[in-house]
Amino acid sequence: MKSMRPERLVRLAIKNLGQYKLRAGLTMLGIIFGVCSVVAMLSVGEGANREIQEKIQRMGSQNILIKSVKVPKEGDAPDSKRSMIAAYGLTYEDAQQFSQYVPNLEASTPMKVLRYDVQYKARKLQTDVIATTPWFLRVQHYRMVRGRFLTSSDMEYGTPVCVIGSRLARILFAGVDPVGKTLNIDRDAYTVVGVIGDIAQGELPTQGELWLAGENQNVYIPLRTYLNKRGDLFVQLSEGGGVFEKIELHELILSIDKQENVTRAVDAARRILRKNHKVEDYSIVVPLELIRQARETRRLFNIVLGSIAAISLIVGGIGIMNIMLATVSERTREIGIRRALGARRSDIVFQFLMETLLLSTSGGVIGLIFGALIPMAITAATGVKTVLTFPAFAIAFSVSVTVSVIFGIYPARRAALMDPIEALRHE
Amino acid sequence: MSVPIVELRSAVKEYVNGSLRVAALRGIDLRIDPGEYAVVMGASGSGKSTLLNLLGCLDHLSSGDYLLGGENISQFSDNQLSEIRSRRIGFIFQSYNLIPQLNVLENIEVPLFYQGIPEAHARTKAIALAERMGLADRLKHKPMELSGGQQQRVAIARSLVCDPLLMLADEPTGNLDTKTGNEILELIDELHAEGKTIVMVTHDDDIAGRAQRVVCFRDGQIISNDWNGAPKP
Known part of the structure; x- marks a missing residue:
């Protein structure tokens, strides 16, 4: 048929x-x-x-981000300028204990994040200056656009060098190759040695809230250099007084060897922090948990x-x-x-x-x-x-x-x- | 003696209506030879429509045998009967039954469509038949654009397209005026003269006069079976 x-x-x-x-x-x-x-x-x-x-992926699924958080003290009136110095946040002691007791830890990247005026010739703007270590680059999966990142010798000798974000390079140096130029960070002179990639980077997330995409306009300097020049006391003058803050570390990135070990490492880090801090003047962000x-x-x-x-x-x-x-x-x-x-x-x-x-x-x-x-x-x-x-x-x-x-x-x-x-x- | 086109042996057709059994055909014996032109007459309900449906392979017998061209098709499946309808039977209806969305040629081609005949071949055949029916200038018209007589010509062309063994006509002039009806009847006479075997159902005695043979039905039985002027073979 x-x-x-x-x-x-x-x-x-x-x-x-x-x-x-x-x-x-x-x-x-x-x-x-x-x-x-x-x-x-x-x-x-x-x-x-x-x-x-x-x-989330950009934060690194194997990383644990710990950040200092300012907690208003009870009985401390907000307008009381008498309490001279606000000391809070992560300490070197914390970092040292993490390195010792957090299991499967591959790298611990301390960071100081401070807001300063940066200036090249007549151009000036306020931006985040991040004092950190050479392995920051690897932990955060950034790419170099030009030059080099901070090195271990920068760390050791505290050399006055800096690496800048590509957006900052465009704004401040407009057409000029920034490598080799001198950048003033709050009147201290630093030599630009590299430009870091155009990756979205703004504020790190707190409590699972996500930061907005944007180009990198930060300045990265060796932590040692910063400590040599300024120490741990951060002073910012504003009208009617000033802010005196003593924070040893603003942020700390703990990098764990494998994803499956992250949860255990987080628990360990939490225990250490709970023991060392009377008030919870820190926050922990685990990108892996955010991914989940x-x-x-x-x-x-x-x-x-x-x-x-x-x-x-x-x-x-x-x-x-x-x-x-x-x-x-x-x-x-x-x-x-x-x-x-x-x-x-x-x-x-x-x-x-x-x-x-x-x-x-x-x-x-x-x-x-x-x-x-x-x-x-x-x-x-x-x-x-x-x-x-x-x-x-x-x-x-x-x-x-x-x-x-x-x-x-x-x-x-x-x-x-x-x-x-x-x-x-x-x- | 040649093989009869139609041979019914004690054909019975019953319908079950609820608990009631209604016999439409009560044991009919009928034989139609090649080239015969038979008219079936009878009051409505006499069983003549049932006979036509059975001859056209649209229905199954309740008992008895139906031999079409010597082939017993009583036990054929639905698909086999469909095949027989497309290859061996030509239907002509009172209300023409053309498919409204198809034009004249496409309507004529429908039976070939179901035989799976190549389109070009079907088209040639359809054009030839349409021309023969005097529809040469109407090939692309839709049925609605044609007169009743023209529509019936299309239907006749369609019934001829598969070179049927048996042509079945159900009051083909019932919807036409006398003049047009006569033209159609003349066309059927012509086909008969060519040797087609035709069975036609009608009420009209004048039409019956044209046929060679008249079969009268009453209550599901044949009450007379006359050969007009000719001796019973």
Whole structure:
């Protein structure tokens, strides 16, 4: 037995759908909206997800970030300028104990983060100066753009050198090669030896809140040099007085050898800090935990998204079934005629399924186009990052087609199982 | 003696209506030879439509045998019957039964479509038949754009497209005025003259006069089986 060739079926389906252009269009709309919303939602979701992942990844999944936090003391009136020096935060003692007692510790990177005016010739701006160690670069996965980073000899001898962020290089040195030039940091002269990469770097996160993407405009100097020049007391004069702060270390990055050891290391670090500090004048950020949280959030997001997508696609499918049932009952006589003229039941099934398939695939394609355009428009209008991924397209399209075919089977079978004699008599 | 086109042996057709069994055909024996033009007459409900549906392989017998061209098709499956309909039977209906969204040529091609005959071949055949039916200038028209007589010509062309063994006509002039109806009947006479085997259901005695043979039905039984002027073979 011969069966009809697919291209003939397709042409027949186009002709048949052509009879009901408005109806076919409206039915397709259901699929278009379904596919389009799925693709758009997945793109926005994926964009947000990538952004979060990137930020967290940049902090280093094997790192533990510990930061000094200023805690207002009880009974210490905010306007009391009598308490001369505020001493808080991480201490060298903490750092030393971490190195000794935190298991699987690979590197401990101490940092002092201070805000100073930096000046090159007539240009001047206030920025973060980070006094740290040579391995900071490796721990934070930064890249050098020019020159070198701080070295161990800088550390040992306290040489007055600095490495600057690429954004700062652009602002202060505007066109001039900064390497070899002298940069004044709060009146101390430092020689620029390198430029660090254009990586998003702002404030480090506290309590899981994420910092904004931006270019690097920090200045990095050897910790030893800074200590030699300024010590641990930070003085900043402002109107009506000044701020005197004694903080030994502003931040400390503990790098653990493997991800699976991070949790244990965090516990150890927490114990040490709890023992050494009466008040909690520190915060611990574990990027790995943030990643886990982000994954959990994403999983939840996916479930919600999946349900919405499933509902919208099922609604589209029901729309198709509805229309096909109406079409089948309207075309009962045609079915009778075709059966009388030799159509097998399967021919009738395929005829109607092909119409369904045509509706859903063309609706699906149009939906994909809009689904791709909408995220682009969102990005253009709001700057929110969106990512179009192939799986999103594939899932939306194939699910919509599958759903509609499943919903198309019932009407098609109903058409095929009609008694031809009854169908011919149908008015 | 040639193989009969139609041979019914004690053919019974019963419908089950709830707990009630209604017999539409009560043990019919009927034989139609090649080239015969038989008219089936009878009041409505006499079983003549049932006969036509059975002859057209749209229905199964409840008991008895149906031999079409010597082949017993009583036990054929739905698919096999579909195949027979597309290859061996030509239907002409009272209400033409053309497919509205298809044009004249496409309507004529439908049976070939289900035989899987290549399109170019089908097209040639359809054009030839349409021209023969005097529809040469209407090939791309939709049924709605044609007169009743023209539509019935399309239907006849469609019934001829598969070179059927048996042509079945169900009151083909019932929806037409006398003049147009006569034209259609002349066309059928012509086909008969060419040697087609035709079975036609009608109420009209005048039409019956054209046929070579008249089979009358009442209550599911044949009450007369006359050869107009010709001796019973």
